[in-house]
Amino acid sequence: MKILxxxxxxxxxxxxxxxxxxxxxxxxxxxxxxxxxxxxxxLEEALSIKDRYKAVGIDVISVxxxxxxxxxxxxxxxxxxxxxxxxxxxxGYVSPFLTASFIASYIKENNYDLIFAGxxxxxxxxxxxxxxxxxxxxxxxxSFVVKQEISSDQKSMYVERELDGGLVEFFxxxxxxxLTIQGGINKPRYPSLSNVLRASRAEIRTINSDLYTKSVxxxxxxxxxxxxxxxxxxxxxxxxxxxxxxxxxxxxxKSFIA
Amino acid sequence: MGKMxxxxxxxxxxxxxxxENKVKxxxxxLASCAxxxxxxxPAEIKVILLGNETEKLSSEITHVTGLDVVATEINELALFNxxxxxxxxxxxxxxxxxxxxxxxxxxxxxxxxxxxxxxxxAACITGIESLxxxxxxxxxxRQIFYGKIDAHVTADSEPLIITVxxxxxxxxxPENAATGKxxxxxxxYVPFFTHxxxxxxxxxxxxxxxxxxxxxxxxxxxxEKENLDLVNRFAAVFPGSAVGGSRIIVDRGWLExxxxxxxxxxxxxxxxxxxxxxxxxxxHLAGMRGSGFVVAINKDPKAAIFNESDVCVVEDIxxxxxxxxxxxxxxxx
Ligand SMILES: Cc1cc2nc3c(=O)[nH]c(=O)nc-3n(C[C@H](O)[C@H](O)[C@H](O)COP(=O)(O)OP(=O)(O)OC[C@H]3O[C@@H](n4cnc5c(N)ncnc54)[C@H](O)[C@@H]3O)c2cc1C
Numbered sequence: 093m094k095i096l097x098x099x100x101x102x103x104x105x106x107x108x109x110x111x112x113x114x115x116x117x118x119x120x121x122x123x124x125x126x127x128x129x130x131x132x133x134x135l136e137e138a139l140s141i142k143d144r145y146k147a148v149g150i151d152v153i154s155v156x157x158x159x160x161x162x163x164x165x166x167x168x169x170x171x172x173x174x175x176x177x178x179x180x181x182x183x184g185y186v187s188p189f190l191t192a193s194f195i196a197s198y199i200k201e202n203n204y205d206l207i208f209a210g211x212x213x214x215x216x217x218x219x220x221x222x223x224x225x226x227x228x229x230x231x232x233x234x235s236f237v238v239k240q241e242i243s244s245d246q247k248s249m250y251v252e253r254e255l256d257g258g259l260v261e262f263f264x265x266x267x268x269x270x271l272t273i274q275g276g277i278n279k280p281r282y283p284s285l286s287n288v289l290r291a292s293r294a295e296i297r298t299i300n301s302d303l304y305t306k307s308v309x310x311x312x313x314x315x316x317x318x319x320x321x322x323x324x325x326x327x328x329x330x331x332x333x334x335x336x337x338x339x340x341x342x343x344x345x346k347s348f349i350a
Numbered sequence: 351m352g353k354m355x356x357x358x359x360x361x362x363x364x365x366x367x368x369x370e371n372k373v374k375x376x377x378x379x380l381a382s383c384a385x386x387x388x389x390x391x392p393a394e395i396k397v398i399l400l401g402n403e404t405e406k407l408s409s410e411i412t413h414v415t416g417l418d419v420v421a422t423e424i425n426e427l428a429l430f431n432x433x434x435x436x437x438x439x440x441x442x443x444x445x446x447x448x449x450x451x452x453x454x455x456x457x458x459x460x461x462x463x464x465x466x467x468x469x470x471x472a473a474c475i476t477g478i479e480s481l482x483x484x485x486x487x488x489x490x491x492r493q494i495f496y497g498k499i500d501a502h503v504t505a506d507s508e509p510l511i512i513t514v515x516x517x518x519x520x521x522x523x524p525e526n527a528a529t530g531k532x533x534x535x536x537x538x539y540v541p542f543f544t545h546x547x548x549x550x551x552x553x554x555x556x557x558x559x560x561x562x563x564x565x566x567x568x569x570x571x572x573x574e575k576e577n578l579d580l581v582n583r584f585a586a587v588f589p590g591s592a593v594g595g596s597r598i599i600v601d602r603g604w605l606e607x608x609x610x611x612x613x614x615x616x617x618x619x620x621x622x623x624x625x626x627x628x629x630x631x632x633x634h635l636a637g638m639r640g641s642g643f644v645v646a647i648n649k650d651p652k653a654a655i656f657n658e659s660d661v662c663v664v665e666d667i668x669x670x671x672x673x674x675x676x677x678x679x680x681x682x683x
Binding site for chain 2: 103105109129214215217220223224226228233235236256257258259261265266269275310312314317321322323328332335340343346349
């Protein structure tokens with residue numbers, strides 16, 4: 093059985109994001125990155141299948157700038173077998189249509205029984221790449237999966253997915269299929285030393301996205317803005333003790349503390 | 351087949367979800383969004399409902415909103431099947447040629463929206479929180495980069511497919527709405543690849559946290575599980591307080607699900623809400639926006655939570671709480 097896991101690197105939330113002069117995107121910066129948490133959970137689901145059944149191969153794929161290779165190496169460190177990197181690094185915003193179309197093109201040229209993606213990325217929260225790629229590749233798809241089990245003949249799979257409001261719904265899907273995985277459903281493993289060594293030496297297959305037809309990006313950022321303040325936002329100043337004393341004063345005045 | 355649109359008559363589809371024989375309340379928020387769009391782009395709003403027992407649901411929708419409903423009865427469909435939804439809505443769209451298709455920013459909504467976008471070669475903007483007009487075009491606002499930036503997004507696309515963040519629009523429930531028309535059709539569709547296997551309530555919502563006067567919430571910024579102890583001691587300062595947390599903390603098992611605040615947790619409105627090391631993602635804000643007074647403690651001065659706070663404390667949470675407890679002790683003596 094062959095599984096493909098789509099992974100993405102996201103800048104960490106603590107980074108400063110500054111709107112660029114075009115106002116359509118942010119200035120490129122030296123951000124600190126990590127693997128999107130939802131993708132970590134997707135990879136962990138795939139690794140758990142590999143732990144359970146013999147003869148499972150896991151490839152990871154990432155689309156983006158050159159440093160996307162870091163997240164591929166991290167995935168190999170966690171236990172994936174091989175990495176595919178699709179180079180696509182234009183200036184500015186990249187529509188999920190484009191990213192999905194590259195992944196779909198790759199899927200159509202290569203045979204996988206199962207494709208996992210994170211349900212959503214933490215930095216852009218669009219939740220589209222997985223379901224778009226599935227549709228483009230003609231695969232059935234269920235998003236926000238929290239539990240999965242492959243049938244004994246490996247031709248179908250049972251999945252549970254989370255709905256809002258504490259409900260879970262169940263489906264049976266014919267394979268091949270694409271699932272997007274909800275974050276936090278498992279404990280993504282740490283890279284092991286032997287795998288990290290393997291990852292550092294691994295040859296990552298690189299594909300230039302120019303080889304693929306580019307489907308029209310459907311949407312455009314007209315403008316980026318800094319969110320409005322919805323409340324007063326009084327910023328305390330001074331040393332940490334001065335701030336603490338000031339907060340105590342404010343909260344006592346409002347009778348929240350005796 | 352039903353009647354076609356009058357020539358030149360545009361329409362807006364809003365897609366209803368339902369469970370346990372009830373319409374999901376986000377539908378009424380989608381209706382509000384559709385009315386806002388209608389101001390810029392006159393069109394007839396149609397609620398699209400699919401199921402095998404739609405009569406009661408149709409009547410609820412049209413009585414509450416006064417909107418027209420196009421219901422499709424499909425024997426093979428109980429609640430939701432992405433394959434059936436995509437096919438049936440694609441066919442309805444070919445008939446009515448909607449200018450907009452609006453779904454909830456929910457797992458089901460996203461399945462359908464992205465699928466339809468590919469089939470109809472339409473643009474798809476997800477997780478929108480408000481809309482407006484610039485230079486003759488409708489612009490949709492959505493959060494990016496952890497709520498630190500708002501993107502105002504446009505698209506040249508007909509139809510344009512959007513998903514709406516639950517909680518972002520007021521529910522549309524006019525008083526004495528005139529009842530709209532319900533048109534019910536019947537189709538058969540046996541799915542090939544995806545089969546529904548049922549639904550279960552996995553989590554029973556426990557409302558005890560909603561009653562707390564003060565909620566002190568822990569986020570990823572606390573770093574280690576041991577630091578929850580600090581948060582607990584901090585909360586103990588406030589009479590009538592409870593400890594809550596963001597989803598990340600609950601997913602890790604550091605707090606119980608009943609303590610999760612947000613879209614997929616409890617929606618709370620205490621008199622005082624203190625966010626400790628929480629970034630302020632829209633899904634978290636959806637659970638605490640109604641709070642009386644909000645204090646946020648975060649080491650990042652640009653954290654989105656500060657836009658929703660009355661008092662902002664830019665500090666490392668694990669230094670601030672001990673300082674607060676020391677100062678508080680001084681005061682008591
Ligand atoms: C469908 C869906 C539903 C969701 N439902 C919910 C929900 O119900 N509730 C919910 O909370 N989330 C929900 N989420 C997740 C949400 O998008 C965010 O990922 C989550 O709220 C982030 O939690 P956080 O703020 O604790 O962590 P992070 O986003 O990691 O933020 C941590 C913050 O802590 C700060 N920090 C770090 N170290 C320190 C320090 N030492 N001192 C002070 N500050 C520090 C950082 O600056 C940062 O701002 C949902 C997501 C999806 C896709």
